[in-house]
Amino acid sequence: MKSIAEKLANDVIADAVITVPAHFSDSRREATMEAGRQAGLNVLQLMNEPTAAAVAYVYEKKINTESAGKNIMVFDLGGNTLDVLIITLDSGSLLVRKVKGDSDLGGVDFDSNLIRYVAEKHRLKTGCNVLGGENEKMFPRLREAIVTAKHTLxxxxxxDIELYINDVDLNQSILRSEFERVNEELFQKCMFRVEIALRGAKMTSQDISEVILAGGSTRIKRVHELLQQFFGRAPLSVVHPDEVVAHGAAVQAAFLSKLVIEKHKPKVPVCNVNPKSIGVMRSLGEMSVLIPKNSPLPAKGELEVECAYDYAGGCAGWGGPLGSVGSGGGAWGGCGQCGERRRCLGGELWANTPDET
Ligand SMILES: Nc1ncnc2c1ncn2[C@@H]1O[C@H](COP(=O)(O)OP(=O)(O)OP(=O)(O)O)[C@@H](O)[C@H]1O
Ligand SMILES: [Mg+2]
Structure with a gap:
């Protein structure tokens, strides 16, 4: 990627802002940072993709930032993930309010449903299962043809799908209504994520002034239709959904890089939130939350704890590259008090242990 960018820019690329899905875990963020470093880049910041999309819209003046307290939703549906982000505009700066993501919902899921549907239609017509036995070899080309058909729709x-491989002749026309029918459950799942994000931010559809689209899968007509029905206004795609994230990241890179002189720096200040709760692991495995998820960053948390036994200690850590987070002791990242999918963020803390004498 670095050499492609260097060829296009005809210059050396030293600094970079790298974007990641908003709901990426801390370990994935660290791995992304490391990949950037190994590629020889000075990583200025990891930026959440939907936040970058919002920065691009503000920078391009495609949304009116004058009215403070105005709420914007970014709906980012890519190849594998869905991110829904609610941002409040506060005198020109962006305050991220709520992030809701689904790492298992994206374009490939629409493709898989369409592949199964087309294969079943072919089996009923000819008796031949294009997904089984020897025919498995044709799967990559079948997927390619299906993705092209999805884009056309x-x-x-x-x-039209026309494939002839190993004596199998697959010839079919697919209607948009068929594509929508086989994927309706997934489209409803997308809207459910929107509702959850709104509920989490204690808002209704009426509180959102604009919906910004990002990600290739937002070109699907049904996605537009459902968002328009729900919010009562058409979602915005004036900055190209394929480019909007990179556009916002470039604006942020210009803001952070020392190579850009002060008076040319674009100014779109962003206040992020931490996507997962950070807390202290206590006895019996429960986590006391220090910094709840969706707290504006940087954030600090304090908690008074008692030792369960003499010389008991714990580990302390930070919330990772998204923004440093001070913690009181035994810091873990996870999904709150439910105790699932938690990860020790590292470090060590010993405090208020009795004198050994
Ligand atoms: N015209 C189109 N109609 C429907 N889907 C499209 C169209 N163009 C691209 N896509 C789909 O968009 C998806 C890729 O989108 P994008 O490039 O935003 O994903 P990504 O950023 O790589 O993935 P993610 O954000 O999930 O990590 C693919 O599933 C692709 O088939
Ligand atoms: Mg993406």
Missing amino acids: STQDEA
Whole structure:
């Protein structure tokens, strides 16, 4: 990627802002930072993709930032993930309020449903299972043809699939209504994520002034339709959904880089939130939350704890590259008090232990 960018820019690329899905865990963020470093980049910041999309819209003046307290939703549906982000505009700066993500919902899921549907139609017509036995070899080309058909259905009502491999002749026309029918459950799941994000931010659809689209899968007509029905206004895609994240990251890179002189720096200040709760692991395995998820960053937390036994200690840590977070002791990142999918963030703390004498 670095050499592609250098070829295009005809210059050396030293600094970079790298974007990641908003709900990425701390370990994935660390691994991304490390990958950037190994590629020889000075990573200025990891930025959440939907936040970058919002920065691009503000920078391009495609949303009116004048009215303070205005709420924007970014709906980012890519190849594998969905991120829903609610941002409040506060006199020109962006205050991230709520992040809701699904790491298992994206374009490939629509593709898989369509592949199964087309294969079943072919089996009923010819008796031949294109997904089984020897025919498995044709799967990559079948997937490719299905993805092309899906893209066509974003602008047309019908798409043709024509494949001839190993004596299998697969010839079908797919209607947009068929594509929508086989994926309706997934589209509803997307809208459910929108509702959860709103509920988490204690808002209703009426509180959102604009919906910004990011990610290739937001070109699907049904996605537009459902968002328009729900919010009563068309979602915005004036900054190209394929480029909007990179656009916002470039704006942020110019803001952070020492190579850009002060008076040319774009100013779109962003206040992020931590995507997962950070807390202290206590006896019996429960976690006391120090900094609840969706707290504005940087954040500090304090907690008074008693030793369960003499010389008991714990580990302390930080919330990772998203923003440093001070903690009181035994810091863990996870999904709150439920105790699942928690991860020790590292470090060690011994405090108020009795005198050994
Ligand atoms: N015209 C189109 N109509 C429907 N889907 C499209 C269209 N163009 C691209 N896509 C889909 O968009 C997806 C890729 O989107 P994008 O490039 O935003 O994903 P990504 O950022 O790589 O993935 P993620 O954000 O999930 O990590 C693919 O599933 C692709 O098939
Ligand atoms: Mg993406």
